[in-house]
Every structure is written in structure tokens, then in C-alpha cells.
Amino acid sequence: MSKYSISQVQTYVQCPLKYRYKYVDKIPTPEFVETADTLLWSIVHKTLEKLYDDVSIFKTPSKENLLKFYYNLWTKKENEAKENWWEIQVINKDFTINDYKHRGESYLTKYYDKHSPFEDIKVIDTEMQIMFKLDNDINFQWFIDRLDKVWNTFVISDYKTNKRLPTEEKDEYIEQLTLYWIGIKQKYEKYFENMKARLYFLHFDIEDERDLTSDRMEQVKQKYINLIKEIEDKKTKYAMWDKKCFETKQSPLCQRCDYLSICPLFNAINTDEEIVSELSEKTLASLVDDFISLSNQISDLEKQKDGLKDIFQKYVLKKDPNNEQTDFLIAGNTWNVRVSKKTKISVLDKDKFIEKIKKLWLFDSYADISWQNVDKLFLKDWSASIEDFMWAVSQDIRFDVRKVNKKI
Ligand code: SF4
Structure with missing residues (x-):
């Protein structure tokens, strides 16, 4: 059964190649950077979550206390940034962090004044994770901001902090909410008669509410099923070496x-045949020079890297002359290097080897032999004396590099 999220499918709709890079090739993207915009979004969401969690237990906070909670979240984030030496980035240099804080305060104040005293609704859940079946073969998973019951109607709410009022995108949002409804219906159908989806554009103090019909749900469901089938089909083709599907x-x-830097549309050095055929001889010659110069630089760097590996290996040998430890952690300023030793056995004469394990009645248990992974057989199951012509024993040293603070 395949598992999808709405953002996965929407990435595919935005660009199939981007989908491939992200979800099939799993090419790492730059580390997530906390910006004032993402913080505003998450802190406003957390404050509204707190408000409705309290409302659900009949303990509605005052507006002042809610804003205190909101500002405390900002302070906590700012302290976290200071302690860990990172900076909250403000992309638009005309604004400061304080401008963002005031923006959020204004959203929450207007929202509170408009909806207080919050008596007409029963909050079913906030920040709710839903997992549902789109059909027998497809599982979908996502979070919704809030689910309420208003009389005999269930209402899904989603908050937006965008500074631009989306026009075309809006239908996409409603499509998302319609999909969430399929999940809610699967869980709670017998408790409600009507369904609604509500989008809050906090910056504009606009609420966009839509009734959801079974027809609409069926249309959206079918659209996503078709898209997922298309993705699965391309994945199969890609696995069969159709690299351009x-x-x-x-x-x-x-x-x-x-992925802009590796995308064939924007990258001069790519394997797209049309672009390759347009290369002039002069350009090609300079690309060859670039290629050789890069290869030389890589080989110089590899040599330097090997030199450092050698130093680490000698350091480990000095620290552990009797070869008792298998793992060493060498701490750097930003990164750690873990040096691990692993006994590695390679088979030199495969025929003789098979003959031997047949005699020892071990062949059936190892009939599907992984020649790269025979260590287990030698080290655990076979205590017969070693015959050099059949295998070699060596010490395999691995170097893993990880960022400091991450558990190794
Ligand atoms: S840069 Fe390339 S991979 Fe990324 S969205 Fe544009 S076309 Fe797709």
C-alpha cells in the first residue's frame, strides 16, 4: 500500500522532476532555516491551538493572557536562537522581528475580539493528525488545524498568515480541506449531518467558508487517485531506466x-540531448578544460582527505594499541568523526568455498549467499579451521561524519 501526503502530490503537480528529486532520489535539500515568516506562522498557530485547547475544557483565557502566551513563545525562540548561535532570518530587510511580532498580535487581537466568548462551538480537536484511505491501495496522512462541532455541523478550520490574499491558490486550499474531510468522514460520519470547511486569512480578517458536498468530495478524491496512479506509473518507468519520465x-x-542548481532547465552542464546538441565546439572545449580541472581538484582533495584519515587511524591505534575498542569518537569544533573498525572477510575462491560449506551441511542455510556479507557465516556459524586460499581477513575502517549535537 502506498502512503502519500497532500504536499507530496502538490509537489508533483508543481513539477514532476522536483517530485522525483525530492521523493524518489531523496536528494538532500539545504537545512531548514528559521525565518521570521515561518516563526510568525508557527507561533500564531500554537497560540490559537492553546486558545482552543482551553476553550474545549471551558477555561477560555483572557485576551491579555493569550497575548502573554504569544509573546512568551517569541521570547523562548529568541533565547533558543541566542543559545545555539543561530539567527532568525528576516528576508525582507524593510522589516524587523518586532514588526512580525506586532503583526501576529494584531491577527490574534482581531480574531479574539471577533469570536469571543467562543460559546457556540464544541472543539473536537486541534492540530489533529489524520490518516485515511483514499482507496484500497492509497493511504493519506496530514494535520488539520482544528475540528469543531457547531450544532449538527462539523467544521474544519485552517489558519493562513499570508500577507497576500491568494486568488488562484484558494481553490487548492479548499481542495486540501475537502481531502481532509474524507478522513473525518471515515472517522466520525455518524456524528454529523453537514460538513463545512473554513479558511481564516488572518492578515485580512477574512473567513472563507464553504459547504462540502459528497459530489465535490468524490471529484477531488478521483483527481488525487488519478494523480497518484500517474506518479506510481512513472516510478515504475524510472526504475526501468526511463530517466526522463x-x-x-x-x-x-x-x-x-x-534543486535549481541541478535542474536541466537551468543548468548549462546537463545531459539533456537538445541542449547538448546546441553546444558550440568552443563551449565544449572549455567544458573539457573545466572537467579536467575539476577532476584534478577532486583528486588533490581526495589525497588530502586520505592523509587526514591516516592521521585519525594512527591516533586510534595509539589510543588503543591492543585493538580492544571497535568505535572511537574524535570531536571537532562543529563536527565529530566516528572511526569504527569492522572485521571484513572476503572469499577468494568461491567454488572451493561452496564445496566446503556443502560438506559441513551449511549450504542450505546460506544458499542465497551475499558475497559482500559472508562475515556472519565465518564469525558466527563456522568454527572450522581457516584455509587461506579460500578467504582473506582484513580490517575495514569506516569514517562517518556527523554534525555536532546530533546523536551518533
Ligand atoms: S527548477 Fe527545475 S526541478 Fe525545480 S521546479 Fe523548476 S523545473 Fe522543476
């Missing part, structure tokens, strides 16, 4: 794509 789709969003 996930096509590019250029749009203004390309400028913010994490």
Missing part, C-alpha cells in the same frame, strides 16, 4: 526551488 515544469516557483 518525470518531466520538468517551469514556473515562477522555479526561482525558489531547492
Whole structure:
């Protein structure tokens, strides 16, 4: 059974190649950077979550206390940033962090004044994770901001802090909410008669409410099932070496794509046949020079890296002359290096080896032999004397590099 999220499918709709890079090739993207915009979004969401968690137990906080909670979250984040030496980035240099804080305060104040005393609703859940079946083969998973019961109607709510009022995107949002409804219906159908989806555009103090009909749900469901079938089909083709089946789709969003530097549409050095055929001889000659110069630099760097590995290995040998430890952690300023020793056995004469394990009645247990992984057989199951012509024993040293603070 395949598992999808709405953002996965929407990435595919935005650009099939981006989907491939992200979810099939799993090419790492730059580390997530906390910006004032993402913080505003998450802190406003957390404050509204706190408000409705309290409302659900008949303990509605005062507006002043709610804003105190909101500002405490900002302070906590700012302290965390200071302690860990990172900076909250403000992309638009015309604004300061305080401008963002005031923006959030204004959203929450207006929202509170408009909806207080919060008596007409029963909150079913906030920040709710839903997992549902789109059909027998597809599982979907996502979070919704809030689910309420208003008389005999269930209402899904989603908060937006965008500074631009979306026009075209809006339908996409409603599509998302419609999909969440399929999950809610699967869980709670007997408790409600009507369903609604509500989007809060906090910056504009606009609430966009839509009734959800079974027809609409069926349309959206079918659209997503078809898209997922298309993705699965391309994944199969890709696995069968059709490397171009996930096509590019250029749009203004390309400028913010994490894969811009490797995308064939924007990268001069790529394997796209059309672009390759357009290369002039002069360009090609200079690319050859670049290629050789890069290869030389890589080989110089590899040599330097090997030199450092050698130093680490000698350091470990000095620290552990009797070869008693298998793992060493050498701490750097930003990174740690773990040096691990592993006994590695390689088979030199496979025929003789098979003959031997047959005689020892071990062949059936190891009939599907992984020749790279015979260590287990030698070290655990076979205590017969070693015959050199059949295998070699060596020490395998591995170097793993990880960022400091992450558990190794
Ligand atoms: S840069 Fe544009 S076309 Fe290329 S992978 Fe990203 S979204 Fe797709």
C-alpha cells in the first residue's frame, strides 16, 4: 500500500522532476532555516491551538493572557536562537522581528475580539493528525488545524498568515480541506449531518467558508487517485531506466526551488540531448578544460582527505594499541568523526568455498549467499579451521561524519 501526503502530490503537480528529486532520489535539500515568516506562522498557530485547547475544557483565557502566551513563545525562540548561535532570518530587510511580532498580535487581537466568548462551538480537536484511505491501495496522512462541532455541523478550520490574499491558490486550499474531510468522514460520519470547511486569512480578517458536498468530495478524491496512479506509473518507468519520465515544469516557483542548481532547465552542464546538441565546439572545449580541472581538484582533495584519515587511524591505534575498542569518537569544533573498525572477510575462491560449506551441511542455510556479507557465516556459524586460499581477513575502517549535537 502506498502512503502519500497532500504536499507530496502538490509537489508533483508543481513539477514532476522536483517530485522525483525530492521523493524518489531523496536528494538532500539545504537545512531548514528559521525565518521570521515561518516563526510568525508557527507561533500564531500554537497560540490559537492553546486558545482552543482551553476553550474545549471551558477555561477560555483572557485576551491579555493569550497575548502573554504569544509573546512568551517569541521570547523562548529568541533565547533558543541566542543559545545555539543561530539567527532568525528576516528576508525582507524593510522589516524587523518586532514588526512580525506586532503583526501576529494584531491577527490574534482581531480574531479574539471577533469570536469571543467562543460559546457556540464544541472543539473536537486541534492540530489533529489524520490518516485515511483514499482507496484500497492509497493511504493519506496530514494535520488539520482544528475540528469543531457547531450544532449538527462539523467544521474544519485552517489558519493562513499570508500577507497576500491568494486568488488562484484558494481553490487548492479548499481542495486540501475537502481531502481532509474524507478522513473525518471515515472517522466520525455518524456524528454529523453537514460538513463545512473554513479558511481564516488572518492578515485580512477574512473567513472563507464553504459547504462540502459528497459530489465535490468524490471529484477531488478521483483527481488525487488519478494523480497518484500517474506518479506510481512513472516510478515504475524510472526504475526501468526511463530517466526522463518525470518531466520538468517551469514556473515562477522555479526561482525558489531547492534543486535549481541541478535542474536541466537551468543548468548549462546537463545531459539533456537538445541542449547538448546546441553546444558550440568552443563551449565544449572549455567544458573539457573545466572537467579536467575539476577532476584534478577532486583528486588533490581526495589525497588530502586520505592523509587526514591516516592521521585519525594512527591516533586510534595509539589510543588503543591492543585493538580492544571497535568505535572511537574524535570531536571537532562543529563536527565529530566516528572511526569504527569492522572485521571484513572476503572469499577468494568461491567454488572451493561452496564445496566446503556443502560438506559441513551449511549450504542450505546460506544458499542465497551475499558475497559482500559472508562475515556472519565465518564469525558466527563456522568454527572450522581457516584455509587461506579460500578467504582473506582484513580490517575495514569506516569514517562517518556527523554534525555536532546530533546523536551518533
Ligand atoms: S527548477 Fe523548476 S523545473 Fe527545475 S526541478 Fe525545480 S521546479 Fe522543476
